[in-house]
Amino acid sequence: MDFFIDRELPVPIRQQLKGIIEYGIACGDLLVGDALPSVRELAEQVGVAPMTVSLVYRDLKKDGLIDSRPGSGTYVADSSQARMAARTDIVALHRQIDTLIDSAMGMGVRTSDLAALFNARLSYRISLGHRVSVVMVGLFPEATTSYARFIAAQLGGNATVEPMTIDAILRDDDAKDRAGSADLVVTFANRHREVSSLLPNTKVVSIRFIPAEATRMALAALDPMARVAVVSLFPDFLPIIKAGVQRFAAHVQDITAATINDADIAAVLAAADVVVFSTGAEAAAEIAKPGTAAIEYRHTPDPGDIERVVMPFITTASQQAPVERKEAS
Structure with missing residues (x-):
């Protein structure tokens, strides 16, 4: 893993280095048991004083993220953050967080303001349980x-x-x-x-x-003599919609059902006074003859x-x- 420090950022170097290691553990770039560079090696790599690295390692060890083994070096500890990194849903969460950051940056939100906004929202959500x-x-x-x-x-x-x-x-x-x-x-x-x-x-x-209230009212108001064409995009929805029309427009006797892709759909619609179409079959209202009443069957x-x-x-x-x-x- 690369440990890169951006000296142009208004963020202390010690905080940057600690954040980079934390992120590496959280996103799976640093796995449980992986060895970290020695204090001197990391100090030389990023161009900081060894004391800075020592303080970062001290903070990470205090947080339970790393562990020191006398004579062996420093390793990534078996922490909850490290275990979560292996979960596929956490990987997806990282992508969502990145999208949020990109969106905020695109809006001109400063990183400090975004962090404050996130922490405030997190505190609020935790308070809700x-x-x-x-x-x-x-x-x-x-x-x-x-x-x-x-x-x-x-x-x-x-x-x-x-x-x-x-x-x-x-x-x-x-x-x-x-x-x-x-x-x-x-x-x-x-x-x-x-x-x-x-x-x-x-x-x-x-x-x-079930049919939405507006759909139920429209069906109940149909003329008993109306010739109704029920149209769906999916064949398996057709009996459901027809049954709903028969239930809420029980006074109507002439009901024909077809899918929008049926070969004879034009003829079915030409013979109808009213077309009842499901979501996805909106084209039925366009194919029907002029003056045909149209009801969208909403659930x-x-x-x-x-x-x-x-x-x-x-x-x-x-x-x-x-x-x-x-x-x-």
Whole structure:
């Protein structure tokens, strides 16, 4: 590992050197048992007085990060920071921290101000206690974000809920790492197997989704004589959506269902007075003949399932998780 000191930075050399070694241990560049240069060797390498290196090593040893063996030298100790460095989710966390730093620097935030902001936020979050990490996995970004907000509102302050699409998990290693390190993943019943296979080491639960209030009201207001075309992007969603239309528009008898990619979709839509389309099948409203009423079939998580399936896990996880009360430094 290179020990580089930047003398142009407004940071004391001793603090820089200590931070470099701490970071090397935290990110896995320095592993448990690795030998560190002797005081004289490191002093010559970075161009500082041996006393500076001695003081840095003294501070690191006091923190439990390094250990001295008489006659053998100085080595990386078996600390919690060193053990965490080997975890894949911690590697992903480093990337997130780097992204945060890059973003702050791009905004012109000084390093000292960023450190103060981070420590203040860390102290605040610690004062709140442990919050269970939940990921809502869906298909479309906008819809999944609305689902996550709905779930978060019902769970309250004991949990954070991050929206994430299956496509993001497949394409983005950072997203997959975040989902894999979550305490709980929530998804659709018909996507449970797929999501579980993508995140084999994470607890995955499925909940039901019901038509949103605006969708229910629009369906209830349909003309009993209307010819309704139900259109979905995915074949496995089609029976779910059709059943919802039949439930909330029970007075309507003429209901036809098709996927947006069916060969006869144009003919189905040409014969319809109303098109009810799911997220992802918006093109149905464009293909339909002029004057055709269009209703987007939006779902919302079933509050009853959140209460029955998700809430007990959140309560248990919150009670079992240790709450760290150390002050941020």
